[in-house]
Each structure stands twice: as C-alpha cells, then as structure tokens.
Amino acid sequence: MQTRFWIPLITATLLALGSLPAAEPPKAPSPVVLLISIDGLPSWMWRDPTLPVPTLRRLAREGAVAQAMTVSNPSVTWINHTTLVTGVSPRRHGVLYNGLLVRQGPDKPPKVEQWRDKAELVRVPTVYDRAAAAGLSVAQVDWVAVTNAASIRWNFSEIPNPKGEIEAELAATGVATLEQISQFTKDKNIAWRDMVWSSAAAHILRTRKPNLLMFHLLTTDSVNHTYGPGTSASHTAFAYADHMVGKLLDALKDAGLQERATVFIVTDHGFKKVAKLIHPNLALKQAGLLRAAGPTVTSCEAYVMAQGGLAFAFVTDPERRAQVLPRLRKACESIEGVARVLDGKDAPTLGMPTPEENQGMGDLILYAKAGYAFQPSVAAADVVIEAKTYLGTHGYANTDPELDGVFIAWGRGIRPGARKDRVANLDIAPTLARLLGVGLPDVEGRVLDEFLK
Numbered sequence: 094m095q096t097r098f099w100i101p102l103i104t105a106t107l108l109a110l111g112s113l114p115a116a117e118p119p120k121a122p123s124p125v126v127l128l129i130s131i132d133g134l135p136s137w138m139w140r141d142p143t144l145p146v147p148t149l150r151r152l153a154r155e156g157a158v159a160q161a162m163t164v165s166n167p168s169v170t171w172i173n174h175t176t177l178v179t180g181v182s183p184r185r186h187g188v189l190y191n192g193l194l195v196r197q198g199p200d201k202p203p204k205v206e207q208w209r210d211k212a213e214l215v216r217v218p219t220v221y222d223r224a225a226a227a228g229l230s231v232a233q234v235d236w237v238a239v240t241n242a243a244s245i246r247w248n249f250s251e252i253p254n255p256k257g258e259i260e261a262e263l264a265a266t267g268v269a270t271l272e273q274i275s276q277f278t279k280d281k282n283i284a285w286r287d288m289v290w291s292s293a294a295a296h297i298l299r300t301r302k303p304n305l306l307m308f309h310l311l312t313t314d315s316v317n318h319t320y321g322p323g324t325s326a327s328h329t330a331f332a333y334a335d336h337m338v339g340k341l342l343d344a345l346k347d348a349g350l351q352e353r354a355t356v357f358i359v360t361d362h363g364f365k366k367v368a369k370l371i372h373p374n375l376a377l378k379q380a381g382l383l384r385a386a387g388p389t390v391t392s393c394e395a396y397v398m399a400q401g402g403l404a405f406a407f408v409t410d411p412e413r414r415a416q417v418l419p420r421l422r423k424a425c426e427s428i429e430g431v432a433r434v435l436d437g438k439d440a441p442t443l444g445m446p447t448p449e450e451n452q453g454m455g456d457l458i459l460y461a462k463a464g465y466a467f468q469p470s471v472a473a474a475d476v477v478i479e480a481k482t483y484l485g486t487h488g489y490a491n492t493d494p495e496l497d498g499v500f501i502a503w504g505r506g507i508r509p510g511a512r513k514d515r516v517a518n519l520d521i522a523p524t525l526a527r528l529l530g531v532g533l534p535d536v537e538g539r540v541l542d543e544f545l546k
Contacts, residue, residue: 125354132314135363136161136497146335156503157511157544166443173361178219180522180536182444187216194453199410202396211242220522223531229304234294236307249293268292291337295344321484322364360498362487368464372473373397380424388472395421399467401488405455430465
C-alpha cells in the first residue's frame with residue numbers, strides 16, 4: 094500500500110481515539126477509622142511507666158498523644174461515649190445516665206431503663222449518622238446508646254442477639270456457642286465477655302471492612318470498681334485490654350486495611366479510689382421523705398439517683414417542688430461525705446441541662462468528697478459505711494484531674510510525634526468526621542488539626 098493511503102487511515106484512527114472519553118483516575122481507597130474506648134482509663138495511670146500496656150505505648154510512640162482528655166459531666170459511661178460521637182455536651186445530646194430516666198409517678202422513685210432506642214436517648218446527629226448518610230459503612234461492638242440505630246450496619250451489642258448475623262458467624266468460628274451468646278449477660282465473667290466482643294470486632298474488620306468501627310472494652314471498669322484503680326488487679330485488667338487492642342490491629346493487617354486505617358484510643362472517664370459509701374436514700378428515709386419495706390421503696394416525696402461520685406436528687410411530684418425542695422436540700426446537705434449541693438437550674442455551668450430542658454436532670458446535684466461514693470440502697474446498715482467491695486468509682490466533676498482520660502491517635506492522616514498536654518472529648522467527633530470526609534456541623538468541639546497531617 095502506498096504512503097498516501099496510510100495518511101487518511103491514521104488520521105481517522107487518531108480522530109476516533111480522541112473522541113473516546115478520558116479514563117477516570119483511580120479512586121482513592123475509602124477511609125477506615127477505629128474508635129476504641131477502654132473504659133475507665135485515667136490519665137494519671139497512663140503516666141505511670143509501669144502500666145503494662147505495650148501496644149498502647151507503641152501507638153502513642155508512633156502516633157499522636159494527649160497527656161489528658163477532659164471528659165463531660167456527669168463523668169459516667171454512656172454520657173461520655175455519646176459526647177465522643179456527637180461533639181456536643183450532655184446539655185445538647187441529652188444522655189445523663191447509662192440509659193433513659195423514666196418517672197413512675199408523683200409518689201414513686203424514678204428509674205433508668207437502659208435499652209431504649211437510640212432515637213429516644215440521643216437528641217443530635219452523630220458522626221456515625223453522618224458517615225452512613227455519606228454512603229460509608231458503620232459497625233459497632235459493645236458501644237452504648239445505639240440500640241436500633243438505623244445508621245449502624247453491623248452490630249454485636251453489649252447484649253448480643255443470638256439470631257444476629259455477626260453472632261451466628263462468630264459462633265461458627267467456635268469463639269462462643271449460640272447458647273452462650275443467648276445467656277451472655279448472665280455470665281459474670283467480664284473478661285470472657287471482653288474476649289468475645291474483641292473477637293467479634295476482629296471478625297467484622299476481616300469480613301466486612303467497615304469505614305467506621307466503634308468498639309468498647311469493659312473489664313477495666315469492672316475491675317477498677319471492685320478493687321480500686323492503680324491496684325495490681327487494675328494493672329492486670331489494662332494489660333488484658335492492651336492485648337485485645339492488639340487483636341484488632343492484627344485484624345486490620347489481615348484484612349489489608351492497615352495502610353488506610355486510623356486508630357483512636359479513648360476512654361469515657363478516669364477513676365478515683367473509694368473508702369466510704371454514702372446512702373442518701375436512707376438519709377431521706379430518716380428525714381421522712383421516703384418509705385421502704387426492706388430494700389424496696391414503697392412511696393416517696395423525694396429520691397436520689399446515685400452515679401458514683403455524683404447523684405441527682407429529685408422531688409418526685411413536680412407540683413410539690415416548692416414545698417419539698419427545701420427539706421430535700423437540708424437532708425442532703427447534712428450527709429457526711431457530701432462536698433457540694435447545687436441547684437439543678439445551675440447545671441448548664443457544668444455542661445448539663447436544666448430540669449426544664451431534660452426530665453433526667455435532678456432538682457439538686459450532689460457531689461461526693463474525695464474517698465466517698467454514692468450508692469442507692471435504702472437497706473444499708475447506716476447512711477455512711479466503709480467500702481469493702483466497691484473501691485473505685487467515677488462521676489465526680491470533670492475538673493478533678495483524676496477524672497481526666499487519655500487520647501491516642503495512630504495511622505493514616507495522623508502526624509507522628511504530635512504531642513499535646515490536653516484535649517477535650519468534645520474534639521473527638523469533629524476529628525473523626527474530618528478523617529472520614531463527612532460534615533458534622535454545629536458542634537462544640539473542634540478538629541484536632543495539630544494532630545493531623
């Protein structure tokens with residue numbers, strides 16, 4: 094073929110190729126974020142170089158760390174886990190207990206119902222809601238205030254569902270039988286439950302590869318309550334938690350996710366040692382504000398909801414608040430071990446709602462002195478007794494340095510070697526949102542830019 098016949102053919106071919114759509118650049122892999130909460134890890138214990146947590150020490154050494162994290166009031170588990178994923182204080186997100194406070198009538202004590210739907214408990218959007226709305230996948234293992242949360246695709250809950258998808262797969266691996274899973278909360282061996290929860294989280298990472306996994310370890314809280322923080326038992330519990338974190342890091346590697354994963358290590362509160370227990374409802378009984386048959390309250394004009402270092406005191410009939418409140422305050426102020434009695438209307442100064450804003454807020458807020466903790470019983474031997482099997486607690490004001498928690502960030506997007514003296518748990522959700530590439534507007538916290546690349 095002569096050259097003159099090639100020229101039109103080549104020209105036509107080039108024109109045809111030029112009309113083809115340009116190849117799209119490859120998409121960046123979607124982010125993977127692990128939010129791991131080790132219940133009750135105080136910053137004062139973290140600063141102890143003999144705390145045997147080599148995995149956490151490595152993450153801190155290779156990543157970013159704050160020496161203290163300010164928690165929310167009340168310094169209790171569900172409240173602070175909700176702050177961690179909303180970026181707002183309890184005054185706005187609404188969670189004040191490990192559950193939902195329900196008033197039972199004008200002469201009955203209120204009660205807390207734990208497993209109410211997330212929609213009833215949490216009043217603002219969460220980072221996992223925003224992630225799901227952006228098309229990212231969300232999973233949780235033993236997280237709290239998440240019952241029936243529509244945004245969470247894969248669940249292995251504090252009370253697992255023996256008919257659940259993940260539960261069935263985990264049983265097939267031999268970690269726990271379906272019978273054990275159906276009786277899960279009846280097993281008092283919290284270390285075994287943490288092992289099962291950790292295995293479930295690792296399984297989800299390997300098989301589902303979620304963009305966001307929220308995971309909560311509990312043995313440390315249970316041991317700190319029973320034996321006291323900083324004891325040999327406490328150190329052993331944190332060493333065990335450290336091992337469980339290692340299992341999740343192994344799962345990230347096995348799943349091929351390590352290069353695009355960011356890991357956050359947080360906690361819900363610190364811990365204080367306890368020497369004496371206060372039973373304020375017994376004091377109310379002695380003041381004629383409450384009646385009981387043995388351990389059961391039969392009727393009352395007032396009642397105290399104990400939460401460790403803090404308690405909320407209620408006038409049970411709002412119509413009689415003006416009449417009963419002075420008697421209630423006098424009874425509470427006279428109890429040994431009570432450091433402060435505050436009016437519920439002053440709760441916003443502590444980041445909590447007023448009684449008018451949230452029925453869970455007490456008419457009075459009680460704080461215990463160091464070494465004392467509140468308990469709800471009306472059948473104790475005395476209003477104040479020596480603590481024997483409850484040697485540590487939380488709930489005290491978040492200005493107490495022993496209530497400070499820890500914060501570690503490691504992996505994708507984290508600036509190695511970044512250090513800061515203090516962050517707030519309000520900052521965690523906005524920072525998670527930034528790493529996930531989703532919006533979380535109208536928060537009280539801020540993005541921890543100094544920790545990010």
